[in-house]
Amino acid sequence: MSLIGLISFIGTIIIFLLSKKVYKKMNWIILSPLLICPLIIIAILLITHTSYSDYNSGATWLSKLLGPATVAFAVPIYKNFPLLKKHAKAIGLSLVTGSAVAIISSFLFAMWIGLSNDMVNSLVPRSITTPIAMDISEIIGGEPTMTAVFVIVTGLTGSIIGPLVIKYIRIRTSAAKGLLLGMGAHGCGTSKAFEIGELEGTYSSLAMIVAALISIVLSDTFFPVLQHYLVG
Amino acid sequence: MYMKIIKIILQIIFLYGILLLGDGIARLVHLPIPGSIIGLVLLFTALQLHIVKLEWVDLGAGLLTGELLLFFVPSAVGVVQYDQILGVIGVKLVAVIVLSTIVVMACTGLVADSVQKRGAKKA
Numbered sequence: 001m002s003l004i005g006l007i008s009f010i011g012t013i014i015i016f017l018l019s020k021k022v023y024k025k026m027n028w029i030i031l032s033p034l035l036i037c038p039l040i041i042i043a044i045l046l047i048t049h050t051s052y053s054d055y056n057s058g059a060t061w062l063s064k065l066l067g068p069a070t071v072a073f074a075v076p077i078y079k080n081f082p083l084l085k086k087h088a089k090a091i092g093l094s095l096v097t098g099s100a101v102a103i104i105s106s107f108l109f110a111m112w113i114g115l116s117n118d119m120v121n122s123l124v125p126r127s128i129t130t131p132i133a134m135d136i137s138e139i140i141g142g143e144p145t146m147t148a149v150f151v152i153v154t155g156l157t158g159s160i161i162g163p164l165v166i167k168y169i170r171i172r173t174s175a176a177k178g179l180l181l182g183m184g185a186h187g188c189g190t191s192k193a194f195e196i197g198e199l200e201g202t203y204s205s206l207a208m209i210v211a212a213l214i215s216i217v218l219s220d221t222f223f224p225v226l227q228h229y230l231v232g
Numbered sequence: 233m234y235m236k237i238i239k240i241i242l243q244i245i246f247l248y249g250i251l252l253l254g255d256g257i258a259r260l261v262h263l264p265i266p267g268s269i270i271g272l273v274l275l276f277t278a279l280q281l282h283i284v285k286l287e288w289v290d291l292g293a294g295l296l297t298g299e300l301l302l303f304f305v306p307s308a309v310g311v312v313q314y315d316q317i318l319g320v321i322g323v324k325l326v327a328v329i330v331l332s333t334i335v336v337m338a339c340t341g342l343v344a345d346s347v348q349k350r351g352a353k354k355a
Contacts, residue, residue: 016302034301038308045309052313059306065296066303068247070268071254072293074275075286090347098340105332113324123328127336130307132266139264149314152307153326158333165334171341173348180341184333191300205297207340209269216264 004050005058012059015040029163034156034188066187070129073190073205080202087175094176095207098183099214102127103223111230118143124223125215126150127158129186132212136219140227151186158185159192178203183211236291243292250275 019033019040045055077084084091103124110120121142125133130151137147162181171177177196181189182204190208194201254271257263263270278284 012305013302016299016305034304034308037305038311041305041309042312045312052310055309056306059309062303063306065244066300067251067268067271068244069296069300069303071247071250071271071275072289072296074272074279075289075293076297077272078276078279078286081280087348090344090351093347094340094344097343098336101339102332102336105335106328109328109331113328115321115324115328119321119325123325126329127333132269135264135266146314148307149311150325150329152304152311154329154333155304156308157326157330158337161330161333162337165337165341169338169341171345173345175348176341176344179344180337183340184337187300188304190297194298201297209272212269213265 002054002057004054008055008058009061011044012037012041012062029160032156032160034159066130069187073209076198076202076205077209080199083199084202084206090175091179091203091206091210094179095183095210095214098180098207099211099218100222102183102211102215103218104226107226107230117141119146122146123150125219126154127184127186128212128215129208132216136215140219140223155185155188159188162189162192163196174199175203179207182207186211240291240295243289244296247271247275247289247292247296 016033016037019031019037022036023031023033041055044050045052106124106126107120110123115123118141121140122137122144124140124142125136125147128136128151130148133147133151134144136142137144158181162185165171165180165184166177171180174197178193178200181193181200183189185192186208190201190204193204250271251268253267254269254274255267257270257274258265258267275284275289279286279289
């Protein structure tokens with residue numbers, strides 16, 4: 001790893017930990033480490049005239065940890081499995097609804113504001129975890145790299161909006177809180193859910209995974225039908 | 233303290249190994265499911281069958297799931313490369329994402345809440 005890569009890797013961790021500290025102290029939703037930390041890094045890159053590819057040569061090792069982190073979600077699911085089994089019906093119904101709504105609403109809103117077709121197709125899989133979202137984007141005729149950007153924008157907005165949605169539509173149960181965060185904002189929502197509580201986080205982890213699987217099925221069956229009727 | 237750090241690193245390497253196994257399986261049988269999800273199912277099954285003990289992965293998994301946002305930071309920084317996101321289309325795109333995310337979250341939450349309430353009444 002080059003020196004600049006090493007600095008990027010360690011620097012990102014330090015800035016992230018500091019952002020987290022500030023966030024905990026101020027407890028202000030807009031100060032989410034996922035917003036503040038990248039903004040600080042972008043500012044540093046601009047000031048020091050460092051290119052993104054130089055930065056990412058080291059920082060990419062952090063992105064790579066997303067893989068084992070996804071595997072690691074087996075642990076909270078294992079620990080809470082009896083409870084999850086008990087609520088299987090609520091989990092299944094809400095996630096199928098959520099996945100279908102994710103596809104339909106992205107599609108309709110995007111058509112409404114007049115986005116191009118490949119843009120719409122890149123947007124549709126954005127609420128699920130990056131590697132799967134990119135695969136689906138490819139399948140339905142979107143641009144996978146564009147989708148990766150939409151996934152992160154969704155995660156960011158979702159982790160900020162999620163708690164407001166919970167508050168304003170008066171969601172009461174831990175299950176519903178966790179499920180909506182994991183469904184709407186994948187890993188970023190799940191991280192938020194663990195902030196609320198262990199149980200919410202577990203539901204959210206499960207939502208993230210099951211939603212991804214449901215979306216694979218829907219994008220192969222339901223989406224082409226929708227596309228056919230709405231675009232013609 | 234040092235023992236704990238070494239334990240965490242070893243456990244993360246172990247989780248990485250499971251990921252590679254999942255990747256291998258996905259490639260071998262041409263599943264449209266990514267290796268990380270297959271790895272998750274493998275680890276879950278191994279825990280259920282007591283092939284893998286919880287102590288073997290608990291610390292490492294706790295760190296990875298607890299600091300999940302950190303792993304999204306490089307991609308979030310990468311958004312700067314897409315100037316499309318910043319222009320007029322960008323504002324529209326973000327509007328679509330915000331609106332759609334609100335609708336998705338509200339529907340998911342309301343369905344989950346109402347199914348649970350109905351279940352509670354029956355019980």
